[in-house]
Structure formats: C-alpha cells, structure tokens
Amino acid sequence: MKMKEIKLLDLQAAYAKHRKEIDERIGRVLNHAAFVLGPEVLELEKALAAFTGVRHVVTCSSGTDALLMALMAKGVGPGDAVFTTPFTFIASAEVIARLGARPVFVDIDPVTKNIDPAWLKEKIKEIESQGKFKPRAVIPVDLFGLPADYENINRIAAENGLFVLEDAAQSFGASSGNRRAGALAEIAATSFFPAKPLGCFGDGGAIFTDDENLQKLLLSIRVHGQGETKYDNIRLGLTGRLDTIQAAILLVRLKALPEELESRRRIAAMYDKALKGVVEIPVVPEGYASAWAQYSIESPCRQAILDVFKQENIPCAVYYTKPLHLQKVFADLGHREGDFPGAEASAQRILSLPMHPYLTDEQVHYVADTLVRAVERAGSGSRQ
Numbered sequence: 001m002k003m004k005e006i007k008l009l010d011l012q013a014a015y016a017k018h019r020k021e022i023d024e025r026i027g028r029v030l031n032h033a034a035f036v037l038g039p040e041v042l043e044l045e046k047a048l049a050a051f052t053g054v055r056h057v058v059t060c061s062s063g064t065d066a067l068l069m070a071l072m073a074k075g076v077g078p079g080d081a082v083f084t085t086p087f088t089f090i091a092s093a094e095v096i097a098r099l100g101a102r103p104v105f106v107d108i109d110p111v112t113k114n115i116d117p118a119w120l121k122e123k124i125k126e127i128e129s130q131g132k133f134k135p136r137a138v139i140p141v142d143l144f145g146l147p148a149d150y151e152n153i154n155r156i157a158a159e160n161g162l163f164v165l166e167d168a169a170q171s172f173g174a175s176s177g178n179r180r181a182g183a184l185a186e187i188a189a190t191s192f193f194p195a196k197p198l199g200c201f202g203d204g205g206a207i208f209t210d211d212e213n214l215q216k217l218l219l220s221i222r223v224h225g226q227g228e229t230k231y232d233n234i235r236l237g238l239t240g241r242l243d244t245i246q247a248a249i250l251l252v253r254l255k256a257l258p259e260e261l262e263s264r265r266r267i268a269a270m271y272d273k274a275l276k277g278v279v280e281i282p283v284v285p286e287g288y289a290s291a292w293a294q295y296s297i298e299s300p301c302r303q304a305i306l307d308v309f310k311q312e313n314i315p316c317a318v319y320y321t322k323p324l325h326l327q328k329v330f331a332d333l334g335h336r337e338g339d340f341p342g343a344e345a346s347a348q349r350i351l352s353l354p355m356h357p358y359l360t361d362e363q364v365h366y367v368a369d370t371l372v373r374a375v376e377r378a379g380s381g382s383r384q
C-alpha cells in the first residue's frame, strides 16, 4: 500500500478528528450570532487561564498583536531599548520598532537556540553605558516550542529594572519546571496561527498576566482604548479582538491539546533515536518540556538533505534563513555579518522536519531513513 502524503502540518486531519464537536460549536455561534466578543471568547479565556495557571488571559487578533498590546500596555515607546533574539520570526522585533522603541539583539545559546542570558547581561550594560536608550524590557522567544532560560532571564531583568515579555507563540503547552509556557514571565504572548501548537483555523492570539491592572489596560487597548464605554476613548488602542468563531474552534482544539502534545513528543523521540549521531538533534535541557512546534536539526550537509527531500517529496522548512539583524527592514540598526555568530551559524545549518500530531510511525521512519541516507551520501561524496 502506498504511504499517505507527508505534510509539514495537517489541519485537515486535526479537523477530521474533532469534526462533530467543531461543527457543533461553530453552529452554536452562527445561531446566537454574537460574532464579536461572544460568550465563547470569555469561556476560552477562562479555559486558557486554567490550563496555564495564569490569573488573567486576554485573547486577541494574532500573536503579533498580543506582543504589540503587551508592549503598549507597558507604555513602551521612543527612547526605550527592548532586548530580543535575532533568531526568530520577524514579529518578535517588529512590534518593538513599530512602537518607535529600539530593538536590541542578543545572540542565542547555540545549544537551545534561545537567548543567551550571559549576552543579555552584557548588552544591558552596554546600552546603559551608551546612555542613548533606556533598557526597558526583554522579549525572550521560546523557539520551536522550547522555553527560554527564564530563571536567569527574569533574574537579570529584575536586577536591571526591566520587565520580561515571554514570546510563547511557538511554545503553548510547553513547560519549564512546574510552570507552563505563558506563565514564565510577568507577561506572555502566544499565537493561535494554524501552524502553532495550539492553532485555530485563522488568526488569533492571547496575552497572559497575573497583574490585574495590566489586564484592564489590555482590555481597553483591545477595543480602541475604550474607557467606561466603547465611545469613551481614553488612550490609543487597536481593533485587537479574537473572532468568536475562532474562540469556539479553540475550545475544542484546547481539549485535544494534551493528546496532540503527547503525539508530538512521541514523534520527536522517534526522530531522536533515528537521527542521533547523524545530525545535531534538538536538545531539551533537564526540567523542560518542549511543545515541539518544530523538530529542527542542524547539519553542515543541509543542502544535500534538501535536495534528497525534494526528490522524495518530503516537505521541510528552514526557520530562519536570515537572522533579523541582517534583514533589510532593520538596516538602520547598522548590523553586519558576524555580529551574532550563534544565530548566523544556525541560519546556515538548521532544518525543520515534518512535525504534527497526525504523522504515522511509517511516515516518521521514512523521513528519518531518507535523511540518514542523504547524510551518508553527502559524507561519502565529500571524501572523494
């Protein structure tokens, strides 16, 4: 029998598995017709709070808006320096510049691919001594689903009077110690973009905080900076709401998440076993659990692997081909190649394999075997 087509991400399978419940939930919204901030939005916020153990959850229109609204609520703006990683999706740094603040990049730890706390400490000192920008915040990113080193980052931030905004767009469902992603810093943002561990069927996001004052600010910012009523406007805001239909879908997706996470973990373990010693496999430090948004390997033979995957119709992706400090949009920051060797080395070598909860064992073995063959062939080629 021919093997099913391997997909990078399988939203049709996710829908098929819970079709009845999802259809029923959407049907209820169509009937009550409260399409904007309907009851499902509040129900979802409560469920997300219960899942993460965070007191207040404010859902919103996307992961990018979640980051933006969090910075807005904290009053970040011109003159402020916000530290983040150059090895991430553009949104993590875009929101900083969008508010007129200064993105300051901090290199990654080559093992975890997340912000290196030692670099962070140095960078804060450097910015402080220059006196041009005021260090205000750190946005660590939980890349590929693995939480950053919050124990050290939170401590360094506190010592320097900065707040920490966790970019948990890729890590919903992950944990560090006994705390879940979303609960690892003063404020956190996640995304429900379909490709994320907890994906909806469109755009969506959420902000997490224990601080009631911040929650109130976020609720206001979400609806054009409203005061007592919608037509009482006391600050600048956005149209930042999560769609009710997406909230209804997410209520079903959230219930399925533990099982999906388990499946991702099982697939990651299968890849680990097959690929150890062949390529650099992802490292999950002791005490951490990844949400496995991506399973990303590193290899100097990446091009050979890409070529063979293409022949074999195995989908894969390179996150990220160009670190943010080398992107045109940030040219005015004046960075050059060589500024962040960790991020640049990973950009040259990284490759994300197919990873979603509905891959079969046969598919995982096929991907892994094909990769092993590609590396062996590339190795023997280079020895000639």
Ligand SMILES: *Cc1c(COP(=O)(O)O)cnc(C)c1O
Binding pocket: 062, 063, 064, 065, 088, 089, 091, 092, 141, 167, 169, 170, 191, 192, 193, 203, 204, 205
């Ligand atoms: C996806 C992503 C975002 C943005 O989320 P959207 O919902 O697409 O706006 C932000 N940060 C990281 C690290 C992401 O992967």
